[in-house]
Amino acid sequence: MRQTTSHNLLKNHLWLIAPAALMVGIFFLYPLCFSLYSAITLDSGEFTLTHLNKAFELYSKDILFTIIIVLISVAILAVLSITIAALITLSPFRSLSKILGFLYRLPLFIPFIVTAQMMRSFLAKNGLMNNAFVASGLLTPMDTVSFLGWSGIIITFVWKQLAFSTLLISGAMAALDDSQIRAARNLGASRLRILFQIILPQITPTLGVAMVLSIVTMMSVLSVPLMIGTGSPTMMTADMAFRINSYGDYHVANALGLVSYCICAGLAWFYLRQNLKEKGAN
Amino acid sequence: MAHLHIKNLQAGYGKKLILDNINLTVEQGEMIALLGPSGCGKTTLLNALCGFVPVSHGEIFAGNRAVSQLPAEKRNITMVFQSYALWPHMTVAQNIGYGLKVQKAKRADIDARVAELLRIVKLDGLDHEKVTALSGGQRQRVALARALAIRPDVLVLDEPLSNLDAKVRLSVRHEIKALQKQLGFTSLIVTHDQEEALVMADRIAVLNQGKIEQIGTPEEIYHHPSTPFVADFMGAENHIEWPTHDDAFCLNLSNHADQLDIYFRSESAVLSAHPTSENADFNAGLTISGQVEQSVFFGNNYQISVRCGKHTIQVDHDQNLPEHTPATLRIPIDALHVFAKKEKHSDHQKTNIVSAKSMRMNHVC
Numbered sequence: 025m026r027q028t029t030s031h032n033l034l035k036n037h038l039w040l041i042a043p044a045a046l047m048v049g050i051f052f053l054y055p056l057c058f059s060l061y062s063a064i065t066l067d068s069g070e071f072t073l074t075h076l077n078k079a080f081e082l083y084s085k086d087i088l089f090t091i092i093i094v095l096i097s098v099a100i101l102a103v104l105s106i107t108i109a110a111l112i113t114l115s116p117f118r119s120l121s122k123i124l125g126f127l128y129r130l131p132l133f134i135p136f137i138v139t140a141q142m143m144r145s146f147l148a149k150n151g152l153m154n155n156a157f158v159a160s161g162l163l164t165p166m167d168t169v170s171f172l173g174w175s176g177i178i179i180t181f182v183w184k185q186l187a188f189s190t191l192l193i194s195g196a197m198a199a200l201d202d203s204q205i206r207a208a209r210n211l212g213a214s215r216l217r218i219l220f221q222i223i224l225p226q227i228t229p230t231l232g233v234a235m236v237l238s239i240v241t242m243m244s245v246l247s248v249p250l251m252i253g254t255g256s257p258t259m260m261t262a263d264m265a266f267r268i269n270s271y272g273d274y275h276v277a278n279a280l281g282l283v284s285y286c287i288c289a290g291l292a293w294f295y296l297r298q299n300l301k302e303k304g305a306n
Numbered sequence: 307m308a309h310l311h312i313k314n315l316q317a318g319y320g321k322k323l324i325l326d327n328i329n330l331t332v333e334q335g336e337m338i339a340l341l342g343p344s345g346c347g348k349t350t351l352l353n354a355l356c357g358f359v360p361v362s363h364g365e366i367f368a369g370n371r372a373v374s375q376l377p378a379e380k381r382n383i384t385m386v387f388q389s390y391a392l393w394p395h396m397t398v399a400q401n402i403g404y405g406l407k408v409q410k411a412k413r414a415d416i417d418a419r420v421a422e423l424l425r426i427v428k429l430d431g432l433d434h435e436k437v438t439a440l441s442g443g444q445r446q447r448v449a450l451a452r453a454l455a456i457r458p459d460v461l462v463l464d465e466p467l468s469n470l471d472a473k474v475r476l477s478v479r480h481e482i483k484a485l486q487k488q489l490g491f492t493s494l495i496v497t498h499d500q501e502e503a504l505v506m507a508d509r510i511a512v513l514n515q516g517k518i519e520q521i522g523t524p525e526e527i528y529h530h531p532s533t534p535f536v537a538d539f540m541g542a543e544n545h546i547e548w549p550t551h552d553d554a555f556c557l558n559l560s561n562h563a564d565q566l567d568i569y570f571r572s573e574s575a576v577l578s579a580h581p582t583s584e585n586a587d588f589n590a591g592l593t594i595s596g597q598v599e600q601s602v603f604f605g606n607n608y609q610i611s612v613r614c615g616k617h618t619i620q621v622d623h624d625q626n627l628p629e630h631t632p633a634t635l636r637i638p639i640d641a642l643h644v645f646a647k648k649e650k651h652s653d654h655q656k657t658n659i660v661s662a663k664s665m666r667m668n669h670v671c
């Protein structure tokens with residue numbers, strides 16, 4: 025009896041979720057499936073691996089470059105955002121941590137393309153940073169180096185994602201019961217020890233989420249490699265844009281998309297497995 | 307273990323002063339209960355002792371060490387928290403042994419000490435259990451063992467029993483007291499439950515709005531409260547302001563010229579439903595006549611509200627009484643806590659304590 029009513033209810037109100045479902049279907053699922061399909065079929069619709077082969081042949085260096093850039097960025101990101109979040113939570117100087125708590129959020133409101141433009145004028149050989157060094161007498165104009173290129177990409181990624189991941193991590197730290205930290209302190213533990221032995225083990229799930237989401241974001245940014253990269257090697261997004269803009273070659277672009285999708289999925293799987301292992305241990 | 311000596315302590319949050327001029331000495335091996343209403347600054351005092359709230363004035367001595375300016379990790383004063391504050395990612399043994407690990411003790415020593423403590427708090431065999439798998443009472447015992455593991459100079463407990471249900475609370479209360487006697491640790495326990503304080507503590511300090519109102523043995527605090535606040539807080543909930551200008555009240559004390567605050571407990575009032583039949587054999591300090599307003603069953607007796615003019619008096623009685631029964635209450639003279647009221651015009655004059663016994667008897671009806 026009850027089941028039938030709930031069944032009816034579902035039937036009658038299905039149209040309520042229809043718009044949302046339709047949106048997801050049209051704007052997300054269909055393009056995703058189509059792009060996967062296009063990566064492994066010929067124009068005639070037959071299955072093929074030639075696009076993938078071609079993608080690897082032409083761009084394996086860039087794929088590797090992308091992975092390395094993203095991994096380095098995410099490692100630096102983890103260290104920096106944990107440091108900032110820990111300073112905010114554990115610092116005995118309240119006013120300092122308040123200022124820090126405000127400052128780190130700023131990049132959150134700046135789009136990637138603006139960030140890239142900012143970094144371009146900041147990191148270039150005659151950019152803001154080098155000019156400042158020269159003006160302060162630390163460097164001569166001869167000694168300046170341009171940071172555009174791989175290091176610039178990493179700096180930009182880290183700068184932009186820092187706000188987001190620090191937000192997540194400091195949120196998780198703030199959610200810990202303050203008395204847990206106090207208990208450790210009055211047993212004689214230093215702040216550094218508390219960070220590593222009390223706080224970090226409890227926030228690893230959040231740290232994982234922040235890092236996986238950051239990786240996915242970095243993998244999908246086009247403006248940064250285009251504006252800050254030096255051309256070769258470059259990141260996969262730039263290659264995809266190039267295939268489409270110069271050759272109208274959607275197949276290889278989609279094949280590259282498939283590869284980056286697999287990289288993200290692989291990392292997510294690694295993270296999930298790690299997470300499950302910990303849950304199992306509990 | 308060492309004695310704890312608090313001298314002229316002043317502490318607060320930012321500019322907000324919470325504790326003012328606190329003086330308290332906890333002797334070695336003594337347990338003092340800090341008793342007070344919510345928000346009076348009990349937790350703040352413990353936090354100031356542990357170094358979580360800065361001390362703006364005064365000094366704290368743990369043994370002979372002045373600790374008020376040391377950081378929390380150097381004070382050797384440990385706290386048992388109301389919320390247990392166990393670390394959920396560690397096992398029971400890891401939680402208990404953490405303080406020793408921080409002190410870089412040897413593995414074998416840590417294991418031995420942890421085993422010893424587990425035995426003391428009766429949790430043998432649970433070493434490798436995750437703390438999240440324990441009951442509230444077990445968690446509180448782990449927290450206690452963890453705080454004791456490093457042999458602190460002073461142990462402070464912040465309402466350790468308030469998260470437990472009534473039955474477990476009684477047994478853990480008993481265990482903490484027994485442990486305290488057995489191990490002889492110097493401790494300060496916070497509670498807002500007067501019964502808990504009476505049962506557990508060697509001495510009680512009653513705190514009100516950041517000041518200590520009275521320090522004394524449980525008997526002193528219970529029978530001879532030194533201020534109206536302490537009398538009220540220790541359960542003398544009936545309060546009469548004298549003079550009442552009401553014939554229903556008859557006070558058998560001297561100095562009726564004074565304005566008085568009179569407090570007494572519901573169990574010390576004797577109720578008789580037929581005023582004329584049994585006349586007072588004993589010296590009633592206060593006699594009140596009124597009408598029964600309500601009668602509530604309390605298990606071993608009835609609590610009866612008696613209405614007299616604008617006052618409602620609570621009395622314990624062994625029988626149920628119907629509403630509007632005329633009733634006479636007699637309160638023996640030594641069960642009355644009488645305080646001379648502060649004169650309105652001279653604020654500097656301190657509240658005088660008027661001991662009911664020391665007064666000359668003088669019938670004034």
Ligand SMILES: Nc1ncnc2c1ncn2[C@@H]1O[C@H](COP(=O)(O)OP(=O)(O)OP(=O)(O)O)[C@@H](O)[C@H]1O
Nearest residue numbers: 319322324342343344345346347348349350351498
């Ligand atoms: N972190 C804080 N910042 C500012 N004021 C605080 C803070 N913590 C407590 N207070 C104030 O200090 C006063 C005393 O608080 P405290 O926690 O010491 O009370 P308590 O006696 O422990 O009460 P309870 O029995 O409810 O635990 C309260 O008025 C409270 O508003």
Ligand SMILES: [Mg+2]
Nearest residue numbers: 348349350464
């Ligand atoms: Mg409190």
